[in-house]
Amino acid sequence: MRHAGLRASGTTLVSTAALTLAALTAGLTLPAMAQAPAEQEINIQPKPAATPAAKPAAKPAAKPAGATAAAPAAGGGAKSAWVKLCEKAPIVKKDKEGKEVKEDKNLCLTHHERLDGNTGMVLVSAAIRQIEGQDKQSLMVMVPLGMALPPGLRAAIYTKDQWAAAAKNEKIDEKALKPIDLKFSLCHPAGCTAETEATKDIMDQMAAGGGIMILAINAGAQPVGFPVPLEGYVEAQKGAPVDNKKYAEARSSLMKQIRERQAQAAEKYRADLAAKKAAAGAAPATTGSTPAPAAPKAP
Numbered sequence: 001m002r003h004a005g006l007r008a009s010g011t012t013l014v015s016t017a018a019l020t021l022a023a024l025t026a027g028l029t030l031p032a033m034a035q036a037p038a039e040q041e042i043n044i045q046p047k048p049a050a051t052p053a054a055k056p057a058a059k060p061a062a063k064p065a066g067a068t069a070a071a072p073a074a075g076g077g078a079k080s081a082w083v084k085l086c087e088k089a090p091i092v093k094k095d096k097e098g099k100e101v102k103e104d105k106n107l108c109l110t111h112h113e114r115l116d117g118n119t120g121m122v123l124v125s126a127a128i129r130q131i132e133g134q135d136k137q138s139l140m141v142m143v144p145l146g147m148a149l150p151p152g153l154r155a156a157i158y159t160k161d162q163w164a165a166a167a168k169n170e171k172i173d174e175k176a177l178k179p180i181d182l183k184f185s186l187c188h189p190a191g192c193t194a195e196t197e198a199t200k201d202i203m204d205q206m207a208a209g210g211g212i213m214i215l216a217i218n219a220g221a222q223p224v225g226f227p228v229p230l231e232g233y234v235e236a237q238k239g240a241p242v243d244n245k246k247y248a249e250a251r252s253s254l255m256k257q258i259r260e261r262q263a264q265a266a267e268k269y270r271a272d273l274a275a276k277k278a279a280a281g282a283a284p285a286t287t288g289s290t291p292a293p294a295a296p297k298a299p
Contacts, residue, residue, distance in 0.1 A: 117261075139196055209230045
């Protein structure tokens with residue numbers, strides 16, 4: 001999630017479980033999960049620092065072609081990547097005469113962002129948006145570009161036991177889940193954001209839950225799931241906002257690490273390629289089966 005400002009529209013809220021296609025249009029089909037490549041999260045708690053690698057992610061051992069998955073492994077000592085960011089933002093509303101007026105209101109996002117550790121791309125972000133003076137809150141989720149827009153997103157909040165069981169590839173009682181529908185509100189270069197009202201029931205589930213599984217359909221009509229662990233959510237939601245500048249510094253530091261990793265990988269690739277070319281150039285030019293003639297003997 002990049003923060004040039006936290007707007008109520010979600011413009012700057014730019015910040016997997018294989019499923020059958022029916023999972024987004026009817027019930028939720030929960031998958032077994034296995035290990036997947038590690039991802040990275042922004043974390044400046046308890047003090048500003050570059051983000052450590054996240055806990056191992058997970059994906060289904062068997063899944064439909066094109067479906068991807070990831071979920072955190074049970075246990076682990078990684079710090080929470082949930083943070084609360086607040087700032088003043090102009091909110092447009094209508095007065096008694098129907099005229100639009102702008103007021104500066106305090107806008108807060110309690111959010112989690114998961115990044116690809118190799119590219120820095122936002123894999124998924126989720127947030128609760130609170131606007132000063134408004135009773136309603138919003139649940140906002142951003143997924144990468146390439147998802148089918150009409151179906152929107154569907155989510156399910158797992159209990160802590162369900163989240164731990166899913167990480168171990170154990171069967172989950174799907175009937176116990178309460179599907180949450182989110183409609184896409186806008187797309188931008190980093191991804192597409194969908195949202196819905198964060199009702200009291202949703203907020204209570206998140207406070208007691210272990211994680212949220214976000215479900216989407218990609219352009220190839222394949223189901224895709226995005227996990228959002230809820231570890232540390234309650235503390236961030238109830239706690240004081242973090243320093244926006246320090247958060248930006250932590251994110252910048254992480255991006256620098258990723259760029260350095262990419263440069264090292266590119267350098268290694270070039271070195272390996274050069275070594276292969278050198279080895280090929282040193283090979284004998286004669287490759288036929290006829291041996292070369294022997295040198296004549298001295299008289």
